Amino acid sequence: MAFGRRRKNKAGSTESAEESVQSAAGTENGAAGGTDGGPEHGPFDVADRPSEEGYVDLGALRIAATQGLALRLEVEETTKRVVAVTLDLDGSSLQLQAFAAPRSETLWDEIRTQIVKSVSSQGGTADELVGRLGTELLARVPAQAQDGSKGYRVARFVGVDGPRWFLRGVFGGPAAMNPDAATALEEVFRNVVVVRGDAPLPPRDLLQLTLPRDASPLPKRDAETKPEPPQRGPEITTIG
Template identity: 85%
Template sequence: MAFGRRKKTTAEPVGSAGSAEETASAAPGTENGAAGSADSGPEHGPFDAADRPSEEGYVDLGALRIAATQGLALRLEVEEKTKRVVAVTLDLDGSSLQLQAFAAPRSETLWDEIRAQIVKSVSSQGGTADELEGRLGTELLARVPAQAQDGSKGYRVARFVGVDGPRWFLRGVFGGPAAMNPDAAAPLEDVFRNVVVVRGDAPLPPRDLLQLTLPRDASPLPKRNEDSAGDASKPEPPQRGPEITTIG
């Protein structure tokens, strides 16, 4: 599967809603029925590398490790000016999940402040952002006015989630059916819960992007153990397309 092309000239700030417009599909606004809450930690992810140190079963993207999931495809987004990878978008069953990881203060959290920034950004575009308690904790469901493919007026809908970890912050943006439909979102929510964030020990200013890298080779990663080959119950590794071209 080939990587999709995206227009991007600068890295999105951690609180920006701009990526919501790129990731979400134009659709009429609907209510999100998700319920419940979740936190990061040893019992439910996303995980810190200290809690999940092994790379087995994961695609290594530097600051992020993505668990092997059948049917999952990866798209890496490159900033034209710096040539660095600034985000990874995961596609599964017609929905998408964009992930970005940031440095965070040791003794402070970022998600409350970032939600307020997203609400302000969405409002400035004439949209709305509703705060909800969802399956992944406190979320934002954002709707920005847009023209649908048939020319009618509709909305670009995106669902923002965030997790404050030890010295890192992980932001996810669900697009497509997963932004609005809890059943459609469930498979990508499982992917999100299994993400491992590799903060590293280097001192970084709060909100700096953690460095993402291309997988080490072009073959699907990680490889399954030989004893699991042919077992349909074992998830296939995420598919990887050809090397990305510069986005611009």
């Protein structure tokens, strides 16, 4: 499992070439909204999976160690706060953020409405569907391809309402559209453990992410190696 860090500039956008459509956060039972959920399916609350064995501890999130999985932490430039984690596996990506949520309310329905409005304002479309992780949104936003032609960038949004937390995932790359390509990252998503903590927090506040104790930077690319072309993917956005 590899680790890396990505920073955000003062304007709130990441300094890598990754960009995306808007995102956001909420529910109550620890299973993806609309699935056949329950503690056996995940994502999990820490009360259901208290052991750290086999997991990378990121504070509010614990990620199951998986062969070939690369983990990038996204750092807000002004505050130096870790605001999201992006997981890369087999050419696809999954961005994760966890938020505080009300004890007796869910957020995912409201958040989907906000995403649709944001995507529409950018000239794109967002289709609601029921997938293997419950009610999802498949968003397409106009973008310019590397050869200058017009196209779309695609992001698949999923949301999970847990006990006093909301977990939002954004799939990018082949996993956004191809069910077969999404299988491995969906399994990673289902094994995520959310650690809400006891501190009182306003709804939609980000839960605190931290660097893992054994994290090390990704190796620097050799100066003579031709850099890979930038890939598009999810970007952090503020909710609420």
